[in-house]
């Protein structure tokens with residue numbers, strides 16, 4: 300049996316052909332594939348605008364800048380995420396405050412968020428970064444209510460949830476990243492995510508002002524748009540109007556993204572099927588706590604919880620099954636501890652971290668591979684090893 304990883308990309312011959320086509324064309328970067336990818340991705344999640352960037356972290360950084368984060372900003376985030384979701388605020392000099400997770404959904408607990416807000420002076424916080432953790436969609440309608448009450452912007456980290464959705468109070472499906480509630484949402488196209496570009500990221504928004512800022516920030520703050528120029532010396536003329544970055548995606552990466560996007564729904568169904576098989580396999584075994592169910596879960600990860608996490612992880616490794624832990628609480632990282640955070644600050648996420656294990660889930664995981672994984676897990680708990 301070849302090694303089984305917790306996640307991996309799926310590249311087919313059409314993907315390869317679409318990349319090769321760009322390599323043979325006139326544009327490796329800043330060509331037509333970027334706009335096409337943006338348009339198709341915006342359509343996929345149901346947002347008005349999309350801006351493609353170099354990676355998910357760049358998407359977070361530019362969103363934070365476009366939302367006006369600076370040295371005076373105080374922003375709330377979940378401690379159960381990849382470090383980049385918090386780091387983006389630090390890049391802009393702002394302060395991050397973690398609010399603990401809900402023990403059932405593993406997403407940020409809005410009661411804890413409100414407690415945190417009320418523990419500070421009025422207007423202390425400017426924004427909140429909810430994460431659709433493992434693919435479980437945050438109910439952004441509820442976040443928006445809180446955000447309106449306290450005048451916060453919302454930056455949704457949807458890296459785990461392209462294709463995910465929640466159902467709002469009117470019974471409407473609201474796709475993750477559709478911009479109906481959040482000011483901006485971000486996605487990553489790292490190979491372990493749903494859509495792979497090698498490296499890549501996307502920001503979606505329904506706000507034109509944010510969209511225009513993002514376009515400027517993505518390319519050094521430079522514009523050639525005649526309507527925006529302060530002067531105009533001729534065809535060569537451009538202006539750098541703000542301090543931006545080179546956070547562009549290349550055209551061959553965009554071509555790969557476009558090709559992958561065509562199979563996004565199909566692959567999402569495969570993830571759901573795998574999750575359902577795990578659900579069924581563990582239904583009658585109290586020693587494993589299953590991943591939380593939600594009909595709109597995009598199942599980037601399938602996380603179980605067990606008291607014997609380390610032993611199970613080590614055992615599965617001897618069986619060629621390579622699970623992963625998502626995540627070490629961000630506030631436990633030495634960098635954040637240096638900023639004053641410590642163990643014990645956020646009991647729910649800390650309790651979760653001691654028990655969580657991400658099982659293999661990706662579109663090309665075969666049924667027999669999954670059955671092998673399940674068998675090894677049950678053997679472990681039935682004392683057969």
Ligand SMILES: *Cc1c(COP(=O)(O)O)cnc(C)c1O
Pocket residue numbers: 354355356357380381383384430456458459486487488489498499500
């Ligand atoms: C992957 C990921 C990121 C960062 O994306 P990169 O493309 O690797 O920079 C940010 N947040 C979450 C939740 C992620 O899973």
